[in-house]
Amino acid sequence: MLKKKIFIIVLLLFILSSNVWAEGFYKDIKVYFNNIKIAVDGNEIKMEEKSFIYNNRVYVPVRFVSENLNKKVKWDEDRKVVLINGYKGLEECNPRAGENFVYGIITDIDYEERTIVIDQHLGPDSKVINEPLKVRKDVNILLKWNDKYMNLDFKDLKVGYDFGLILDKENLVRGIIIEI
Structure with missing residues (x-):
């Protein structure tokens, strides 16, 4: 009986602490989808993903914008960094x-x-x-x-x-x- 009580207490502590732990990573937010369009150099670009407004700022998928600006996008999982690189031009032959x-x-x-x-x-x-x-x-x-x-x-x-x-x-x- 004592083992069962200890198990239940440990299980409850684990469940309660996991909610507190997850709170640091996740947050519910209100965003507004308002049929936002994107134009690159004056040309409207059709998007598959939707952009949204949060805290009076427009959020657009970084890969979509970067690739339309001829940039290469890579996700570095270890460092949690989005790497955006353009091309380095080549200096002419001299x-x-x-x-x-x-x-x-x-x-x-x-x-x-x-x-x-x-x-x-x-x-x-x-x-x-x-x-x-x-x-x-x-x-x-x-x-x-x-x-x-x-x-x-x-x-x-x-x-x-x-x-x-x-x-x-x-x-x-x-x-x-x-x-x-």
């Missing part, structure tokens, strides 16, 4: 600083050594590349599709990509442009 621009197709990639082998498309002023190219750690890889841009990581490169490369004066790849 031949006066010893840089070269090379066109071609990636035929092999060594992700550990950070090298790529290319099948080069030669133009009248092209520098001929015969050896694997070392890719700098701070390389800027820019993917363009239609009118949108996105930065890629080196590990995202794939054999067969048609590209333009910017080689610095040490013949290291400092920029890659891929258009699909």
